Amino acid sequence: MTAVEDRPATEIGTRRLRKEDQRLITGRTRWTDNITLPGMVHLAMVRSPHAHATITGIDTSAAAQAANVIAVYTAADFPEGLGVCANAWPITPEQVTPDHLPMVGDRVACAGEIVAVVVARSAAEAQDAAELVDVDFEELPAVLDAMEAMKDEVLAHPSKGTNKSAFWQLDSAAAGTGGNVEEAIAAARADGILIERSYRQQRLIPAFMEPRSTVVDPTGEQVTMWTSTQIPHILRFLIAATTGMSESKIRVIAPDVGGGFGGKLQTTPEEFITLAVARRLGKPAKYTETRSESLLSGHHGRDQYQKLTLAATKDGTVTGLKVELVANLGAYIAIVGGGVPVLGAWMFNAIYKFPAYQFNCQTVLTNTTWVDAYRGAGRPEATYAIERLMDELAAEVGVDPLTIREKNWIRHDEFPFTSVAGMTYDSGNYEAATARAKELFGYDELRAEQARRRASGDPVQLGIGVSTFTEMCGLAPSRVLGSLSYGAGGWEHASIRMLPTGKVEVVTGTSPHGQGHETAWSQIVADRLGVPFEDVEVLHGDTQIAYKGLDTYGSRSLVVGAEAVVRAADKIIDKAKVFAAHLLEASADDLEWGAGRFHVKGTDKGVGITEVALATFASHNYPEGVEPGIDADATFDPDTFSFPHGTHLCAMEVDTETGQSRMRSYVCVDDIGHIINPLIVEGQVHGGLVQGIAQALWEDAIFDDNGTLVTGSFVDYTLPSAADTISFVTENTTSPSTTNTLGTKGVGEAGTIASTPAVVNAIVDALRPHGVHDIQMPCTPQRVWRALQSARSTHPGSTDEGSLQ
């Protein structure tokens, strides 16, 4: 037991270095593309260069004759179908949902859609031969922009008769969660403040660093698929559900997965096609996408038009918020594509006490890449809008942006608080997070510097951006999902096996791809069971090992998945207690549990849980009437979401002559409840911040008028590098969540959700005296410069240049 004595008093809360790292830093990682199997064939996809076209003929003969080509298939070669890229969340019963087949034979509805697949002995030969497939396309008119799509003049899917997929509304008066928003707006129009704005959430690309790859081995009794996915369990289910294969004959493995950010939360055409080809040929098959294919055909994120109306009294007390969204789904409704913008319904009202609220969301189909979850998924869009609006309100009232927020936010003594959208926030302390952030940031000093620069007419102005965000994490209570017509539940599963040698295997249904679950789950179990951190092994991402799970997305893994682990551990302790009592010849009631041991109260007699594990392995001596084993599993379904929040402060220097902006400092204080591993939390926040900052400043997925993705490589889709970013100051305040045993709230998306409005608010704040009150994202130097020119050429306070018309 010496190892136990050496370990920290509690693992939870310590900066444990990650277990995962050894293989990752030495190049022993198991990426899907590293897998080579005997006789393996390689696939290359033939994709449509057109956004919308009829296929009038496909000639595969030249490709079929190319060196080492084994087969060329089109959709016609699979009359039985290849499965379906399913939409699991129809947001209304009437939702217009075009069929999404992995390979199409008659018509393509977006560029990049797959029309044929070439199979060869090597990837290079397959790619060469793919160039030889001759497809005759007859181009059709394409609709690309969501607002254009609303007109229904050009149809993305002519047979559907409309581009409008679904309309979804939440109205606080109708729901009984608040007042009538129209009345609030009328009152503000008559005698108050009305802020009406239109914002654009540009389209983004998740751009995980590991291109997606799939290997299928059909040679065993079971078909095994290795794939770079966030959702091995959901994928297995959907393969079975849409191909007719027996679920028990499919094993899906997500080996090491190189990032996802929602981008690998999908069942993809490429996965279905690789599966079909492998089964057809009876040979292992591999497909790995190029980066260009990834940027074009992996799903995109965001892409919303937002029309917002905020009503307030003259002193800046908010009275109502009306949200009207038009969300571009792309050509097909992705797995949760329709639901992502709807997630904003509970978030636009954010941390503020709006008495009346209405959320309207219209989803539309276009001839563009499909759109689905990207880090934050619906919540960054909402947070951006409300945090921009609160700054506008502050400007209108003439007070500091933090003052207007404080005036309207939920005070810490008002929790639990039921929002106007009907969500009950369990805990939070916006005052504490804000106070700490201001201190770390040097808020007052920076405001003083800003005033000096303004007064002196410094060409480089300083702007301070505020974002006091909240989000909902821990997707999700199954009953809530059911009421929203989501196709699955939101529970999570875990099982724990006590091995006879004292080691512990933890099987989790979550599927990490960089988040460090192996480390964090080990810390949790080490504390709970009183075993050394090193003795805990966390297994995941293989449907044969972790047979039950709902995978990793929506900051759910810790809040839902780790809670299942805790509950399984508690069951083990309960079971072990019976054995311990028997071994100690004591009554179970007389036993005390602590630090991995059962003690007989008032004596020095005791037995460790690992000794109990060994005793149950031998099972030579155990109580009558119980089964010889203490392993346990648990499924946890949360009652509600969790609501992390934080205060993010950003200082930007903006050159009013060139439009160049430079981040000077960024401070965030996040309240994510109890923290398991601060090191991992900081990493999550840093990475999230840069993704959110990138939306504000650099990233933009652009199609030309023909529907060709202009930003189709890393040359044009500009991910920030180390040289573009700065070091951050991150801290935490803690108000534990009451929805789970550990008091955690989730942290995966916080940085991304909060940072985008903080940056844009900072730039606008810098330029407000110049008459600029909005700049459309990404705020490139050109856009900033144009906004300034336009403001100068008209008069201060009335520029719309650079903003959404």
Add this chain to the structure above:
Amino acid sequence: MTRINVTVDGVKYSDEVEPRTLLVHYLRETLGKVGTVVGCDTSNCGACTVHLDGRSVKSCNVLAVQADGHEVTTIEGIGSGGELHPMQKAFHENHALQCGFCTPGMIMQAIDLLKDNPDPSEHEIREGLEGNLCRCTGYHNIVKAVAAAAKAGE
């Protein structure tokens, strides 16, 4: 096909390669050195970074035939005698990786960076890593790790 003789991670290899074969594909597919990865098709991401005669190169940007007669070091060859290279250690200790996909290239680039400039400022570290993209870490801890490795090497 062209014959090349190349030393990779201290081992001599002699192979017939197609003239168009990229070094990264030779490493991965012929030699099974899958520690080096491919993240893009435009030489932007740096995931494939290795050392050619001790200097970092993007191995997707070098033909295998160009490595003929030269020495290549990959992420798999930088540790010695079962010990991690100080840069690997620094990445681990500073939590400079999450998914780890960019990590091999990032470590190889960082080693080269310190070779040029053993005592870089934060700015110099950031500039020196400009050709290597990471989507997970926000670079904060990568920069910290490189600074820590520099300090440890003093």
